[in-house]
Amino acid sequence: MTPYLIDTTLRDGEQAPGVVFSKNEKMHIASMLDELGVNEVEIGTPAISNDEKLIIKDIASQGFSYKTSSWCRANLHDIKEATSLNTTSINISLPVSNIQIETLAKSKDWVLTELKKTTKYAANYFNHVTVGAQDATRADINFLKEYIYFAQESGANRVRIADTVGISSPLDIQALFLDLTDSFPTMEFEFHGHNDLGMGTANAITAYKSGAKCLSATVNGLGERAGNSVLEELIAYFIYKENNTSYNSKIISKLCKYVAYNSRVKLATNKPLIGKKVYTHESGIHTSAIIKNRASYQFINPLDFGQKNPGFCFGKHSGRASINHFFSEKNLSIDDYKMQKILNVVKQHSTSLKRSLNEMDLMQIYFDH
Incomplete structure (x- = not known):
């Protein structure tokens, strides 16, 4: 199975506290990601502002070799706004764990009702729809499977399994994806990991080895709290351990340093692959x-x-x-x-x-x- 890498630096990476990329910076990062050879880029969240919509549309219209997507709440207005932005696909998301559903003062029935309604609506406008299962690694497994079933029935092409608070270990991820891919053999699964316990990249590799074709990650692991699965580390793994030669890895140092400088998040000197002292x-x-x-x-x-x-x-x-x-x-x-x-x-x-x-x-x- 060939990995399908989704970069979300411009969306989830920018959600790190205090990080703001200008339009020119986003465009430059998008261009380098094209040189690197990722399969898809999640550009941003249309609901943030009109300026954000224009940036998403501009990047999506550049003709880069990768597919593009925007992230939306499971909200018909947000999805309608996204239809005019020229992205290849859309990612809509709902919480699936008890704690997050209860925090919204909602119910599981509400989640499933909104899932069906918004997924069907999005499928009318986009050739490819990803449905995100927020906090999937803390969800009741039976409800998660019900959620995936109705996502598939409503027209979803892919389901994103999110370790939203970075609570999982590789063994947890292995058991989860072996179960899900066995239960839904025709569904394309994506893993979206966070790094709160320092296992974001390891979890992503384990998810891939356990049946998840798609992995989302960010440059430098940039993201909320301890960040996300690390894009350049995933690529290094596939180069050295899977003999994958499809990436232009020589641009990684330039890309990582550019993102670090413009995010104002410094790189550790012992950061894998690109730290000043690792060689x-x-x-x-x-x-x-x-x-x-x-x-x-x-x-x-x-x-x-x-x-x-x-x-x-x-x-x-x-x-x-x-x-x-x-x-x-x-x-x-x-x-x-x-x-x-x-x-x-x-x-x-x-x-x-x-x-x-x-x-x-x-x-x-x-x-x-």
Whole structure:
């Protein structure tokens, strides 16, 4: 089964507190997502404003290679507004867990009535309709199946199973999707994960392995609370573990940094794939092995994701191999005595400064000792 990746950075990603993308920024992100090779982009929520509608319509009209969708409440007015925006499809959503239904002061009968009414209405205007099951991972399984049944009967092409509060684990997701895909073999399922327990990406991969063809995610995992399943991590998984060569992964670094800068949400230095330090090594055991074979401690190639390969840094945990390698590349001679002396100074300086040392620091130590 080939994965179908849906990016929702422009919709769910922008729902992160304080994040606002301008029209030009959204257009640029949309363009890079086209270069990356995602299958679908959820552009935004028409009900937000007239400006949002114009942005959705503009992006949907660009002729990008991916399909486009907008997100709507299960509301006939919202759906009608979305019909004029030229998106390929629409995503309408309703809560399915007891806690969320009760919070709205509604009933399960109300949910099913609104589901049938709005799905049938949307199917008259869109060739493709996705129905979202909000908080599906906390729903009663029998009611969730009833919801899916009526969504299918009313014309839905896809059902989005949302782990809305990020409460699930991979084993939970596996059991859920094996059950749902067995019960509804002709329905296309999508998984929409959040990262509250740090398992958003793992849950998405598990959902895919358990029958969910479609996965939605955001660049950098941007989103409410702890964010969403992470788009670039999913792509890296499919590249390295599924031998999928359909993505232009070299644009990922540029895309992630652009989204981080314009969302004003900083990237952690140890963020998988694109963090500043994820391809830098200090430990003596690691550096000694990497000099012989980089794959010994780093199977990911940073060049695959548009990143540079910074190599080693020097500090408290350094060993002789990385020091010798550094000076050999500089064509500077160094005997065993000087090697050990420099290594001792490196460890002392790094400990007192509480940081690693850079190349200029190392050169200064070389000439001072």
